Amino acid sequence: MAVWGCGSVVVWECGGSDSIKVLEIQVPPRVPTGETVRLGCLYDLEGANLYSLTWWRGTEQFYQFSPSSQEQMTVYDSPGITVDRNRSSRDEVVLRNVSHASAGRYKCEVLADFPSYEKDSQITSMEVIGELLYCVISKKKTMDKSPLAFEYCDSPRLMGVRTG
Template sequence: MQVPSAVKVGSTVKLACRFDLEGANLYSLTWWRGADQFYQFSPSSADPVIVYDSPGIAVDKRESEGEVVVLHNVSHASSGKYKCEVLEDYPSFQKDSQVKVMEVIDEPKSPPKLSLSKQLWSPGEELKANCTSPWSRPLPELHWYINDIKIPSHDSVLVPLSEHGRGVGSGVGVSLDEWTGVGGDRLSRTSRLTLVLREPHFNAAGWATLKCDATYKRVYHRSAEVHLITPWYKTAAPSQRLYGCAVTVVAGVWLAVAALVPLVL
């Protein structure tokens, strides 16, 4: 079976079921999603291709034939266990099947957002930062990097949903409804980093780069980064010293690099 493990909402997906009957004839090839049959190919029948109604399954009958089934405009309802069943013709009628899982992903509409507790940093200080990936389903993995070196996972924690919306100081709170989305099935995810900054983190010009990656099963990869600026940083233009704004491209995706904004704790 050739079934992708993860695809994006709205995609066109090609499913394939390859087999070798070792000289025997094929009676039927059927496709199932869970307990629902949605496709049957019977080469000796007057109507060799039959498509059955199934929630979340939209078969492109013109593009589907024999071993290949094409689904268009997949949705979350298209996710599930897919089974291909091959049945030999008379006289043996031997049957074999295989199952694979496909997940339909609703990716974030924008890059993650970085928030820092302040703008200027010095070696020896404890950095606190939040990285929030916007609404998606399912939730992405969040990873931190400083100067393109991955920060160990024990330096960060995922913020419980109950803490979303709690602001401190100049931070702006966000209501719980904004985080959970319609029906509570599309959630944002926030990772909170705590890291003691050391002199080697900063280059000779007096700045370091902090980055957060949001990824899920190679279906999407989006990043945001900011410059950590020391008080003696004087080589860049004033706007760059304060905000470090830019746009970069990672894996062919345009990524907005976030400005330094107040940290929500």
């Protein structure tokens, strides 16, 4: 099983400003059904402490990390979202077995602790497409006399290529 994502996530802590900021949200734009996905959120707390980092799909919260809480990680039920608790943390959330119900607009929201309780967020979309489909490459000639032709490929699906 492939793991789809955008690489490791780093938490930046720099001085110089008085406002927290989400620098980048890392969500793969297109993934096939059944895959594992890593969601990342790069942020700058500007010297503040983190109160919570939350993930939303649409208007539904599905994950919260609160470092000062006894139970640091909270996972909420949300159709199409299966959080891998063992691989999720402050830095990333791992979703298992994504389906078409997992598609949508994802938001990472960061909230600073007392005294400011400032927050910032970014939103991006993830599309979930049909199963990873391998196309058969035929050696017969096509109408344009090309020696190779793609067969059995469905254009809305993510296509890999395997010679055969």
